[in-house]
Amino acid sequence: xxxxxxxxxxxxxIPAMQRWTASVKTARRPTHAPRKIAGIKSFxxxxxxxxxxxxxxxxxxxxxxATHKRxxxxxxxxxxxxxxxxxxQGKNPSLFMLAEVYEKLPTFxxxxxxxxxxxxxxxxxxxxxxxxxxxxxxxxxxSRLEAPIQNLRExxxxxRDGKSIPVIDIDHHYGEELMAPKNLTIVNNKASSASELLAxxxxxxxxxxxxxxxxxxxxxxxxxLNFMIGANTRERVAIMERRTNVDRNxxxxxxxxxxxxxxxxxxxxxxxxxxxxxxxxxxxxxKAEYRxxxxxxxxxxxxxxxxxxxxxxxxxxxxxxxxxxxxxxxYVPSESKYRCSVSLYNKAVTNGTALNLQPVAExxxxxxxxxxxxxxTFDFHLxxxxxxxxxxxxxxxxxxxxxxxxxxSLI
Numbered sequence: 001x002x003x004x005x006x007x008x009x010x011x012x013x014i015p016a017m018q019r020w021t022a023s024v025k026t027a028r029r030p031t032h033a034p035r036k037i038a039g040i041k042s043f044x045x046x047x048x049x050x051x052x053x054x055x056x057x058x059x060x061x062x063x064x065x066a067t068h069k070r071x072x073x074x075x076x077x078x079x080x081x082x083x084x085x086x087x088x089q090g091k092n093p094s095l096f097m098l099a100e101v102y103e104k105l106p107t108f109x110x111x112x113x114x115x116x117x118x119x120x121x122x123x124x125x126x127x128x129x130x131x132x133x134x135x136x137x138x139x140x141x142x143s144r145l146e147a148p149i150q151n152l153r154e155x156x157x158x159x160r161d162g163k164s165i166p167v168i169d170i171d172h173h174y175g176e177e178l179m180a181p182k183n184l185t186i187v188n189n190k191a192s193s194a195s196e197l198l199a200x201x202x203x204x205x206x207x208x209x210x211x212x213x214x215x216x217x218x219x220x221x222x223x224x225l226n227f228m229i230g231a232n233t234r235e236r237v238a239i240m241e242r243r244t245n246v247d248r249n250x251x252x253x254x255x256x257x258x259x260x261x262x263x264x265x266x267x268x269x270x271x272x273x274x275x276x277x278x279x280x281x282x283x284x285x286x287k288a289e290y291r292x293x294x295x296x297x298x299x300x301x302x303x304x305x306x307x308x309x310x311x312x313x314x315x316x317x318x319x320x321x322x323x324x325x326x327x328x329x330x331y332v333p334s335e336s337k338y339r340c341s342v343s344l345y346n347k348a349v350t351n352g353t354a355l356n357l358q359p360v361a362e363x364x365x366x367x368x369x370x371x372x373x374x375x376x377t378f379d380f381h382l383x384x385x386x387x388x389x390x391x392x393x394x395x396x397x398x399x400x401x402x403x404x405x406x407x408x409s410l411i
Contacts, residue, residue: 046186048183049183049184049185049186050186050201052183053168053170053184053186053201054201056133056166056168056184057133057135057168058089059133060086060091060132060133060135060166061091061092061132062092062093062094062130062131062133063086063093063132063134063135064093064095064096064126064133064152065079065083065086065093065094065096065135066079066096066134066135066136066137066139066145067079067137067138068138068139068145069145070334071097071101071138072138072220072311073106073109073219073220073221074138074194074195074218074220074221075137075138075194075217076106076217077109077213077214077215077216078137078138078193078194078195078198078217079137080095080109080118080213081195081198081210081213081214082135082137082210083095083119084112084116084118084207084209084210085205085207087118088207088209088210092119093118093119094119094120094130095113095118095119095120095121096120096122096126096149097120097121098122098146102120104257104307106254106256107254108251109213109216109255112213116209126152128152128155131156133156133165133167134152134156134165134166134168135167135168135170136153136167136168136171136179137194138171138193139171139179140171140173140174140371141173141368141370144368144370153167153179166181166184167181167184168180169184169185169187170186170187170197170201171187171197172187172188172193172372173189173370173372174189174358189373190230191233192218192221192229192230192233193217193218193220193222194221195213195215195217195218196214196217196218196236198214199211199240208244211240211243212246212251214240215240215246215251216251216255218233218236218237218240219248219251219252219255220252220255220311223319224248224249224252226319256308256311256312257307257308258307258309261305261306261309262307262309262312265297265301265302265309265313266309266312266316269295269297269313270313270321274293274295274317274321275294276293277291277292277294277393277397278290278291278292279292279397279400280401281355281400281401288347290324290325290355291322291323291324291347292323292324292325292326292397292400293323293325293326293327294393294397295326295327295328295329296329296330296389296392297328297329297330297331298331301331302330302331302333310341314326314328314341317345318343318345318346319345322346323345323346324346324347325342325343325344325345325348325355325400326342326343327340327341327342327393327396327397327400328340328342329380329382329389337367337379338379338381338382339369339377339378339379339380340364340377340378340379340380341375341376342357342376342377342396343357343374343375344357344373344374344375349374355405356373356404356405357374357375357400357404358371358372358373358376358405359404359405360399360403361376361377361378363399363402363403364399364403365378365379365380366378366379366380366381367379380396
């Protein structure tokens with residue numbers, strides 16, 4: 001009895017950062033894989049991997065930093081912050097970004113790039129010989145990288161002049177494959193964002209200039225601290241808020257960067273007759289009822305200048321209309337295909353043990369797809385349903401009921 005009390009007392013005095021970093025997983029694996037991974041036990045010490053990653057960054061003089069296609073604010077905040085950090089360390093980093101992405105950047109991120117003189121490399125100016133390392137942030141798998149970055153990763157991994165070039169991966173998603181060597185990979189799906197992981201990695205080295213960028217990334221992925229946030233994240237954000245002297249609510253509104261077409265589309269979706277489907281998820285006595293709100297956004301609805309409507313629509317349905325699960329089937333003009341996005345809110349996050357959507361994406365995806373426990377996105381061939389969208393919605397809801405797993409709550 002005494003020993004049990006003693007252990008509890010000791011744990012209570014372990015700093016929050018140390019408890020959090022102890023849970024970090026340092027290898028990517030498929031979402032359906034068992035918890036244990038053979039052959040990586042020696043890399044499961046976060047401090048060991050952190051030293052490896054920081055040492056590898058220290059040896060790079062002209063690294064290239066890249067993230068996933070159509071980067072969100074977490075991807076932008078973490079990648080720009082890391083480029084700025086390395087620049088402050090006397091390095092010559094470059095940030096890969098397509099011209100069409102740069103043109104639509106929220107003002108907050110565009111100003112950071114311009115004011116700090118961060119070098120942008122595009123598809124036409126990328127050359128492997130110009131870089132001595134590749135750092136991936138928030139990538140979640142090769143299928144989510146732009147083709148030039150996929151090719152560069154393969155080239156650097158193969159080596160140059162008989163010497164391999166380091167590739168580092170920092171992410172809060174479990175993807176389909178290992179993107180970097182195990183001892184240079186930090187993946188933790190309990191973190192709110194890649195920005196939070198990077199903030200932890202930099203620690204006291206995080207400057208007054210990089211902190212607001214990381215702060216913005218955390219706010220974006222956590223929906224202003226309303227989505228899949230644990231106590232440790234709140235503690236870390238409180239520290240960053242004091243250091244940056246930035247009011248998070250105006251910053252969150254600024255980085256949402258909604259266009260007029262975004263606002264019109266969101267209003268159109270909310271003004272329509274919203275369907276509510278009650279789904280029974282769980283096993284035997286653990287079954288519970290959850291409210292699912294589905295929305296289908298057609299090809300002809302996305303003819304204007306749309307940027308970041310999807311996240312705001314999900315928040316409106318989850319926070320204001322109190323959906324437990326938000327399901328959006330939408331057209332992607334840049335890729336000429338449909339995708340499906342499923343996100344957890346309310347009871348689906350806080351009801352005892354939170355649900356886990358990763359098995360749903362694994363079972364239903366028809367091409368690239370993935371995410372983390374609270375939100376997944378995957379390719380979905382809506383065209384095969386010949387205009388019968390209700391059948392498509394019923395199919396996905398049945399998949400959620402059948403495959404949605406459970407995980408320890410982060411709340």
